Amino acid sequence: MRKIAGIPRKTGAFISLFLGIVSVVEAARLYPYRTDFWAGDHIFPGLIGAILVAAGLFLLLKREESSRRFVLPGGKIGRKMTATAGVLISYCLLIGYAGYVFSTFLAFLFLLRIIGNYRWADSVLFSGLFTCALYLLFSEFLKTPLPNGFLF
Structure with a gap:
């Protein structure tokens, strides 16, 4: 049987990184329309994108733990x-x-x-x-x- 313990975590990490990068790129595209650095349409996508990139990097670089089986609550x-x-x-x-x-x-x-x-x-x-x-x-x-x- 193959070991698949880290695959869901790594998949989540790549999805988080992808969405974070897309959000940061969108924030950079909206940056010229700002009224101030902390006021404008670029703030929310930029902050969310930075958080998603940080979370994705954390998940990607996290050490492998002992495999715990996830069971949906019933x-x-x-x-x-x-x-x-x-x-x-x-x-x-x-x-x-x-x-x-x-x-x-x-x-x-x-x-x-x-x-x-x-x-x-x-x-x-x-x-x-x-x-x-x-x-x-x-x-x-x-x-x-x-x-x-x-x-x-």
């Missing part, structure tokens, strides 16, 4: 992980049709129920407060256009 934890991924995918699909407010409210409501084990009344209250706070932050204070839906 039972209750596995169901929570699957449900969380389902909520996030549903949020991505729903936000274009239902709009930001309704889809964020629903996504946060179900995430609180799944991950936090809160009661329905508490989940509805916290989800409403969270959605209002984020709406005010992005729409009113930061003037960010948010997807409109059938309610807002």
Whole structure:
């Protein structure tokens, strides 16, 4: 049997390096449009790219450890992980049709129920407060256009 212990780690390292380099190149392309060194469209891709390159180098240069077998969790934890991924995918699909407010409210409501084990009344209250706070932050204070839906 072949030894494949380090292959997933090295694959992740190369993917991280590739995406990091692409992001840094994009930041360099956007650099002439800056208003200041720390203000402009180049900052976020540049920082993310640098972090991805550093993480990729760390994974690539990391010494081989004893091979530990990775097992996906099952039972209750596995169901929570699957449900969380389902909520996030549903949020991505729903936000274009239902709009930001309704889809964020629903996504946060179900995430609180799944991950936090809160009661329905508490989940509805916290989800409403969270959605209002984020709406005010992005729409009113930061003037960010948010997807409109059938309610807002």
